[in-house]
Amino acid sequence: MSARVLVVDDALFMRAMIREALANSGFQVVAEASNGEEAVTRYEETKPDVVTMDITMPQMDGVQAVREILKRDPSARIVMVSAMGQQALVVEAIQAGARDFVVKPFDQTRLVEAIRRALR
């Protein structure tokens, strides 16, 4: 069965791009969220196998969302999607329990590999 993914990003364009990349590689996008709060809610609703998480978002940022999700499900697998120059936040997210990360702009294979690694 293909892995189920929750895509979190405040930019519609990024969500569309990630959705397409994942669809091409046989993943199933089960939900999308455009901010941290929504991400936590969607996570609880859909219980996805893996989450792609933007960092800079309104309401609740990606790092905080990682903490919230892991508080509810310590086995959650989260891949951070970061802009360049956000290393400190990525480090924080990983210390909080995120599994992997990709740096924007990324090519599709990078993202897919990161998700596969997170799923191992």
Next chain:
Amino acid sequence: MKAAPLHRLLPVFLAEADEHLQALEEGVLQLERRGPNPELVAGLFRSAHTLKGSAGALGFVRISELTHAVEEVLEALREGHAADGLADLLLECVDALRALRQEVADGSERTEVADLVRRLRAWKEGSGGDGLLPADVWVRLREDCPMRAARALALLRLLRGHTQVEQVAPPEDAIAQGQLGLEFTARVRAREPEALQELLSGPDVESVRVMPASEARDERWLDLGPQARGKLPDDPVLTRRASLRTVRVDVERLDRLMNLVGELVVDRIRFQQIAERLRGMGQANGIAQELHEAATHLGRVASDLQAQVLKARMLPIEHLFTRFPRYVRDLARRAGKQVEVVLEGQDTELDRSVIEQIGGPLMHLVRNAVDHGIEPPEERARLGKPPAGLLRLAASQEEEGIVVVVEDDGRGIDTGRVRQKAVALGLVSADAAARMSEEEAVELIFHPGLSTAAQVTDVSGRGVGMDAVRAGVQALGGSVEVETQRGRGTRFVLRLPLTLAIVRALLVSCGGERYVVPLAAVQEIVEVPADRVHRVGSYRTTVLRGAVLPVVSVHEAVGLPVPESADRLLCVVTGGRRRVGLWVDRVLGEGEVVVKPLASYLGQVEGISGATILGDGRVALILEPQALVRLAVREEELAHVG
């Protein structure tokens, strides 16, 4: 009751030891293939135990110490500990015990066992009850890896998902604060350390190396493979754990250092020459004397420095030899033969670049010995030989170089068939083959035509690739000799230089240019009247003490006009078993030269192996005797055809 004298019990012990070692070895191979079962482990234990008992009674301390440690490990195995990674270690123990058995037969125990004992204990402790094996993981990120710290932490996170991470360097806090170069290491305990390599590989990762912790300290992972070269990690975990008195040094750094020392040697020679010249001018003699003394002192310091750097580049040949028992076992099993490998002189040290390059040729010789030399057990039994053939690999230091012997007690080389094959393949005429001495006939195995012809693999004796072996060894400035006796065996003797960076050489001049001839190849220098050199086309010969000696003109080889009138000054050089007289104008002296490769835009120039800078700053080309001998052989063939 009075104890029987030692010398009467020794043969009994040796025979028994052989049996038990054989049993141990076979058992370990089974262990490796099928995993432990109680009966197998009990059998192994009995062999080790018996050996320990008799060795102890005879006072063979090392054998009993090592067998005791083996026993302990087997006991752990019997109690259900995982056998991962144990087979290799036990095979090494068997090899060490074999060596010791041979040594006590010859006199006294020499092979060191402390390291093996330590590693056996480490294995026992490391494997614990949980089946987890300690390993050191070294990761190097790519230069272009974005967010290194985040990547390193993500990889460690991944590692944590699959292993117990015990120690990380640099520490994770430091990594999180960005204190990270391109590399980090982790000490882990993992069920399958081998699998970590693949787990951690990814687009941002340049390379991953996983080493069993029990081996990490003995620098085995320095490895001799090309990927190890120039990529030694700065490894805080290992460095801390290893003795504080050792540091790891990048091999490239050693090479650079060697190069610099080489320059220093050149300068030293130059100073000495200036001092000589000053003295020759007879003026300012006080200063000349002082300069001479200073130059002499500089010379001593440079020599010491050179010796120390050379030493730093040395590795015991053990690094190479330890592969062979295993290799031979596999080969022998495949060929349905029994072969006992004896290794001698494993602590003989030589330059790592020589070790790197000699592996291939040795492998060839060993494979040939097993495939073609040593007979199947039934045949050996018929011939009254012990069923297991003996393959001996021995290294020793002699004068300026290292001698490595590869010897078997197999059927020897059938020179009759070698001759036939050579004639059949059109390599020599039937006439020439018949005229050849036995020694010359044996030499045919090195002929490229013969040794690469696939259909001669069945020639009793040697098969494929002997020319490659010789070429490989000669490229190192060494030589290969073969001695063989029908039905008794074959012995290859490889003579290797200690190092490739500096050679002792003869400086000669030819047509106003200077050339350098490696001294190792020079047998003698003789003067021959011009009318005693005979000529067919461009093929020249003379007769030296009753034997025909081909003459190669250096002038001609490098494209200079050949002087006709003067007497011929010949440097007699050897390349393989062949000798040629190298015709030069003058011999200027001898000394050490630092070998520099020719610039790549010059490509490979036949007959020239490199260049060197002389004391006066002039460049001299280094002649390659083997290539010049080949040249002579070609011309000889042409002359015979013509």
